[in-house]
Amino acid sequence: MKICCFTATGNSLYVARRIGGEPLSIPKLMRAGRPGIEDDAVGIVCPVYAGDMPGMVRRFLARASIRADYLFFVYTYGMSETSARPNAIAAAKDAGLALDYVNAVKMVDNYLPGFEAQSQIDTAGAKNIEGQIDRVCADIAARERNVRGVNPLQRAEMAVIRGTMGRFIFDSRAAQRYIVNDSCVRCGICAKVCPADNIAVTDAVRFSNRCEVCYACLHNCPKNAIHLKSEKSAARFRNAHVTLKDLIAQND
């Protein structure tokens, strides 16, 4: 089994590891050109962004050549997955793939303009995260099939969410508005955890226009030096089972 993963703060990496098999990094696969992934079972694990998958995961699905007897898609999310599951089914279909299983695990929400990270961490116990992951692992081990088609109402909802929320949040120039304060020691970790190679650290931290709006740089800065005007607080999050080294290995 191979699992292709996109992660900024480790939730999706943790779920991918719990499911098992050989973990693969979607950012690295994308840098390698046209990825070919073949196994008895292949999975994709990534966060929900605005009721959809991250842009890079969508591009990965369109570009990759995936061959598997059993193909699954697991999202992690914090609040509401809205149309994420039908979006996965539709994006896979567009890529000529048929998903066998789609599910989602509710975890800590890392969307800084919407949620205060510390209260998200403090209340995560109520989400029964381990129980949800156990269920997903058991389903996949049993090669459970659960995909229903996308109905026209869901398609309309998907289009609206992608069009409005998507346009509002996902701007490849978003990082140009990030504020790097004087605590920055130019250690370069922001550049290493960025899945999009969007950051260069020289005499200052410089952002290009390929931001995936994943906030890996904000959450993982050891000096907490990168901020958003609109963030709920300066608190940051990384999944407790995942280290900074793991995220660098995943995204650098």
Ligand SMILES: Cc1cc2nc3c(=O)[nH]c(=O)nc-3n(C[C@H](O)[C@H](O)[C@H](O)COP(=O)(O)O)c2cc1C
């Ligand atoms: C830009 C952005 C948009 C997000 N949109 C949603 C959303 O629509 N619904 C939701 O429940 N969580 C949303 N989240 C929260 C993430 O899906 C969630 O925290 C996820 O588990 C993070 O995964 P990671 O740790 O692997 O990066 C969003 C996060 C970001 C950064």
